[in-house]
Structures are given as C-alpha cells and as structure tokens.
Amino acid sequence: MSQDSNTQDNNVDASIEITPEMQAFYQRADAIIGVANSQLGPDAHSGQVGASLLYAAARYSASVASIGFVKADDFAKEKDDIVEFYVKQYRQMLSDNLTDYAQNFDKYVQLNQDDKPAE
Incomplete structure (x- = not known):
C-alpha cells in the first residue's frame, strides 16, 4: 500500500517546521x-495484512500502556481510559490520512500501480 518517503509533507501543515523528532516519527512509520x-x-x-497490522498495533500499545504499573489490578482499572486515549489518537490519525489520501488520490493510486509486480 502507499508508502511515501515524504509522508511528513502529506499529513502536516506546510507552515509547521519538521523537527528531527517528527522526522524520526515518520521514518519509523x-x-x-x-x-x-x-x-x-x-x-x-492487503485486508489480511492490514488486519495483522492493526492487531500488532493493539498488542504493542497494550504493552506500552502497561509500562509504569506495578499491579495488574491498577492497570486493569485504567483500561477504559487507555482505550479512550488510543482510540482518540487512532481516529485522528486515520481521519488525517484519509483526507490526505483523498487530496492526493491520483498520485497515490499511481504509486500503488508502480508497486505491483509485472505479470
């Protein structure tokens, strides 16, 4: 699927300076x-790979969220807040990327066509 080495240009307002931390964020993504x-x-x-990627993100996020807790009961008590936090983050990132994809649809469709192996 679409992977653009200029991801940071696609999802960030042009007036925002891209810091080294932001650059590293987009490079990891x-x-x-x-x-x-x-x-x-x-x-x-792509649907199967996407499902695996979502599962991996959820699994990794659960691990990250557990950092700093000493007792499982304390961690479990925070479950709803943790879910709310991650869902809010994902919803915003998904919305931003859907907007970006719609605005750059022809470019991204061409990138996806270029990525397909020749038959």
Whole structure:
C-alpha cells in the first residue's frame, strides 16, 4: 500500500517546521509500512495484512500502556481510559490520512500501480 518517503509533507501543515523528532516519527512509520508491504503476496492480500497490522498495533500499545504499573489490578482499572486515549489518537490519525489520501488520490493510486509486480 502507499508508502511515501515524504509522508511528513502529506499529513502536516506546510507552515509547521519538521523537527528531527517528527522526522524520526515518520521514518519509523514508513519502515513499519515497508514491513507490512513486504507481507503482501499470493498468500496475503492487503485486508489480511492490514488486519495483522492493526492487531500488532493493539498488542504493542497494550504493552506500552502497561509500562509504569506495578499491579495488574491498577492497570486493569485504567483500561477504559487507555482505550479512550488510543482510540482518540487512532481516529485522528486515520481521519488525517484519509483526507490526505483523498487530496492526493491520483498520485497515490499511481504509486500503488508502480508497486505491483509485472505479470
């Protein structure tokens, strides 16, 4: 699926300075998208890879959220707040990327066509 080395240009207002931390953030995201793209093939279509990626994000987020807790009961008590936090973050990121994809649809469709193996 679409992986653009200029991801930071797509989702961030042009008036915002791209800090080294932001650059690193987008580079990590692009690397993860690259791993997901490498999983595409005859045995796994984009929906299957996307589902695995969502599961991996949820699994990793649960692990990250647990950092700093000493007792499982305390962690469990925070579950609803943790879910709310991650859902809010994901909703905003998904919305931003859908907007970006719609605005750059022809470019991204061409990128996706270029990524397909020749038959």
